[in-house]
Amino acid sequence: MPGIFVFAETSDGTPSPVALELLTKARALGPTTAIALGPGAAKAAEALARHGARKVYVHEDVAFRDILASPAVDLLARQIDKDQPELVLFGMTYDGRDVAARLSARLGTALIANATDIARRDGSWAVTTPMFGGSLLVTTVPMAKAPTLVLLRPKAVAAQPAEDASAPQVETLSDPVDSSKPVARVLRREKEKASGPKLEDAAVIVSGGRGLGAPENFKMLDELAAELGAAVGASRAVVDAGWKPYAFQIGQTGKTVKPTVYIALGISGAMQHTVGMKGAKTIIAINKDREAPIFKLADLGVVGDVHKIVPQLIQEVRSRKGK
Amino acid sequence: MNVLVCVKQIPDPNAPGKLDPQTKRLVREGVDLVLDPGDEHGVEAGLQLVEKDGGEVTVISMGPPKALEAIRRALAMGAHRGILITDPGLENSDAISTARAIAAAIKGQSYEIIICGTESTDGSSGAVPAQLAELLGLPLLSFAKKLEVGDGKAVIDRQTDEGYDVVEAPLPTLVTVTGGINEARYPALRGIMQAKNKEVKQVGLKEIGLEGQAGKAALTQEVIEAAPAEPRKAGEVIDDKGEGAKRVAEFLKELKVI
Numbered sequence: 001m002p003g004i005f006v007f008a009e010t011s012d013g014t015p016s017p018v019a020l021e022l023l024t025k026a027r028a029l030g031p032t033t034a035i036a037l038g039p040g041a042a043k044a045a046e047a048l049a050r051h052g053a054r055k056v057y058v059h060e061d062v063a064f065r066d067i068l069a070s071p072a073v074d075l076l077a078r079q080i081d082k083d084q085p086e087l088v089l090f091g092m093t094y095d096g097r098d099v100a101a102r103l104s105a106r107l108g109t110a111l112i113a114n115a116t117d118i119a120r121r122d123g124s125w126a127v128t129t130p131m132f133g134g135s136l137l138v139t140t141v142p143m144a145k146a147p148t149l150v151l152l153r154p155k156a157v158a159a160q161p162a163e164d165a166s167a168p169q170v171e172t173l174s175d176p177v178d179s180s181k182p183v184a185r186v187l188r189r190e191k192e193k194a195s196g197p198k199l200e201d202a203a204v205i206v207s208g209g210r211g212l213g214a215p216e217n218f219k220m221l222d223e224l225a226a227e228l229g230a231a232v233g234a235s236r237a238v239v240d241a242g243w244k245p246y247a248f249q250i251g252q253t254g255k256t257v258k259p260t261v262y263i264a265l266g267i268s269g270a271m272q273h274t275v276g277m278k279g280a281k282t283i284i285a286i287n288k289d290r291e292a293p294i295f296k297l298a299d300l301g302v303v304g305d306v307h308k309i310v311p312q313l314i315q316e317v318r319s320r321k322g323k
Numbered sequence: 324m325n326v327l328v329c330v331k332q333i334p335d336p337n338a339p340g341k342l343d344p345q346t347k348r349l350v351r352e353g354v355d356l357v358l359d360p361g362d363e364h365g366v367e368a369g370l371q372l373v374e375k376d377g378g379e380v381t382v383i384s385m386g387p388p389k390a391l392e393a394i395r396r397a398l399a400m401g402a403h404r405g406i407l408i409t410d411p412g413l414e415n416s417d418a419i420s421t422a423r424a425i426a427a428a429i430k431g432q433s434y435e436i437i438i439c440g441t442e443s444t445d446g447s448s449g450a451v452p453a454q455l456a457e458l459l460g461l462p463l464l465s466f467a468k469k470l471e472v473g474d475g476k477a478v479i480d481r482q483t484d485e486g487y488d489v490v491e492a493p494l495p496t497l498v499t500v501t502g503g504i505n506e507a508r509y510p511a512l513r514g515i516m517q518a519k520n521k522e523v524k525q526v527g528l529k530e531i532g533l534e535g536q537a538g539k540a541a542l543t544q545e546v547i548e549a550a551p552a553e554p555r556k557a558g559e560v561i562d563d564k565g566e567g568a569k570r571v572a573e574f575l576k577e578l579k580v581i
Contacts, residue, residue: 104419185491190487253447299558300561316568
């Protein structure tokens, strides 16, 4: 029976959060096979099965970790030819995007990016994609031969273990990785993320925009975040200006976050940004411009000067915690 | 070293976008069209490479005849010449169709590096660069926030969720650059004047051998519906008269954050 492939990214045997989200979505659409590549991939099989993979293809060659896209594309093309899946799901991540796009060119199939949902419709697929920062939802249908390739945005689906999960049927692949082609090879990895909770996991996020005026003003955000146990985020304008590394960026071209509380400081609320944070349960915004679009989203908005209000807020929070 | 830079003309991203209710395509009439700001960083990266090592920057774009203006903008920044792929048969092209047209149009060009933005600001699927790399059989150095070229290879700092990876590929290679890679220069008056005399080659589907195999004839997907998303309801907006911080702190207490 033709089924669904999920390109399940793993790191040292741990599935990425989006891999489990993809499986949660995929298993509702049909019998699902996960493809886990790189050293430690076999260790991830159990978690992948728990989230709905009936079968897991595993290949542990280091090439899948150290060479960008090409080895994964070769392997996926082979397994697709063998199993003829109807649909292949990828996470909208750096590697997911590279692999899916190369594969679509190799196979000549449809690639639908930025998806937030997918459903069966009339023997085919209907894929939902937000446009204009999420103010409009468009439905796209594939018009090419199977499989349809879909890039699903992280956090579009909440990962949940399957109720009818069974022990994984693991098939270990060992086909040699083609080393004849020129490739992009990772020489080393650098981490620059600060301490505190990860943006993706944080219940509270304090986020800064161009309205902060200067990079050193992020210090007061760090201070406020520390008091609230929050993670610090940033708008694209701030990252493009070099005030903060890209790892902090929230929005269309950055991370999608869904915290309980999102505090936007000096952020105007361009669509580019709001698409990444409007899933927050509660939004608080402080901005000097009364017309800033962020106030249309905020549960509580304060029109005023962030440079004055944030230090006061830190004091207010401290005094309340003291009680 | 010769560099090819792929650019796209898009509706001004600062103006609110619109979708044609009939065709479900982006409205390009009656709006200002600009060179995608993301592509300015690609042009800048290309110019910096040839300023260091010699060679030429060729910008290539696909679009209606008007897209020539976006190429002129890149030429005004300092690029040497342009190629515009334009043909009524290319209308409605999706990403793969676009990648095929670019791959066909640059056949025979000499280049060591192709530079693209990571994604267009209007469509933002980000598929074309990797598709182009696949069609040309090139390695892809993606999401570069730093690029260095020498000794027959390119090395980038590739953005990751936790920092960056240092990634290397032999030339020729395709590189996608992020906004963080450089500060794009503003065209000087002299550059704008010179741009008018620079060569821009226009090619159609016939010249690139893709007649009947592009645009609508080769669609892999179609938008069939568009509906407004449920808007989030705005809450309370207050003016700070010295009590703003207190109100926020109280609200955080209500939310049990404190």
